[in-house]
Amino acid sequence: MDPEVARRLVSEEGTQALAAAAAQADPGSLSAATALRKRFDPALAAAALAQEALRRRAATKFGDSARRLFLTPDGLEQATRPDVARWRAERMVAAGVRRVLDLGCGIGTDALAMAAVGLDVVAVDRDETAAVLAAANLARHGERREGIGPATVRHADATAVDLEDRTVFCDPARRTGAGRTWQIGDFSPPWEFVTGLLARAEGACLKLGPGLPHRLIPPNTLTEWVSHNGDLVEACIWSSALADGRVGRAARLLPNRGELRVDPEAPDPPVGDPQRYLHEPEPGVLASGALPTLAAMTGAARVHPEIAYLTTDTPVDSPFWTTFEIRDSFPWREKDLRRWVGEHAIGTLEIKKRGIDVDPAALRRRLRPKGPGRATIVITPTLGRAQVLVVERVDAPARDGSG
Structure with a gap:
């Protein structure tokens, strides 16, 4: 947007153009552009419509306050x-x-x-x-x-x-x-x-x-x-x-x-087969390199030396991971997973994976889930073989947090 147009947009004239743009069902449509150009010059009309489109996008980040912000795409x-x-x-x-x-x-x-x-x-x-x-x-x-x-x-x-x-x-x-x-x-x-x-x-x-x-x-x-x-x-x-x-x-x-x-002295976590509980660390834990620290604090092991899933035999509450209880497991083969989905009449299927070359969305389409059942599965390498883990989220207690 040209700076001069920006100055007009934040003026009283711009306020009127923005109100007209907000009244449009689709600010990107030809009909919206035609309507605003009847009242405002092309530059201001285009700027107001673009601003309205950005404010609608911004609602997911800023909520109701997006209506009061002036935005640019990069901004x-x-x-x-x-x-x-x-x-x-x-x-x-x-x-x-x-x-x-x-x-x-x-x-x-x-x-x-x-x-x-x-x-x-x-x-x-x-x-x-x-x-x-x-x-x-x-x-x-x-x-x-x-x-x-x-x-x-x-x-x-x-x-x-x-x-x-x-x-x-x-x-x-x-x-x-x-x-x-x-x-x-x-x-x-x-x-x-x-x-x-x-x-x-x-x-x-x-x-x-x-x-x-x-x-x-x-x-x-x-x-x-x-x-x-x-x-x-x-x-x-x-x-x-x-x-x-x-x-x-x-x-x-x-x-x-x-x-x-991050504790720089924390040892690499031990590696072992999945136990009763599987834990998916928060992304900030992985990006910061705090996985060994989290494992040392909780007594967790990794399911594979190169995979970020952690596992424990008892439930361990931490805000720094999401916990799943493992209900079933079997070796990863697509035909076996397809059979399991059909036998259990799974119609709603959440697929999580690490370290496996598969597109979850494409796999879900190939599995053709159908029926009243719901399931979450994790496909991951473990010691010796890749496995499908059938899991259920464990609700964490409410936390006030600190820091």
């Missing part, structure tokens, strides 16, 4: 989920932070969360359209809430901004024309600038993609792989000034389900 994709942004902002407050510089603010969702907990925020983005929309988002938020911190937006290159005496939050752009990237040469701001922020006395926090390679983690930092409602969403690097002296790697579960720090 929506990279925007932090509200629970995660709030967790990070509250951690900053707990660390004594009062003033934050948000470099690469995008549409401003992290800045919104930081302002909401009373932090004084200056948000910066080199994309002029993003800066216009972020400023509008922060202004709207300020109109609706009392007691929030001051927030301003600057259109500038992050590398040229005076960092002042502020804590820095940086979410570098990690996209090229081909999509997301982990080529550090494609990062903006540059990777050397981003990691250099961590040495500042005032502290820094970096938001990175969950695919962060361990070899890129700067020394003397705390890196948390953050899962939200079971989805691995980011890796967050905290400078020592903000991590209360802690360093290393950890898995963080949100909302409010705690942190599992």
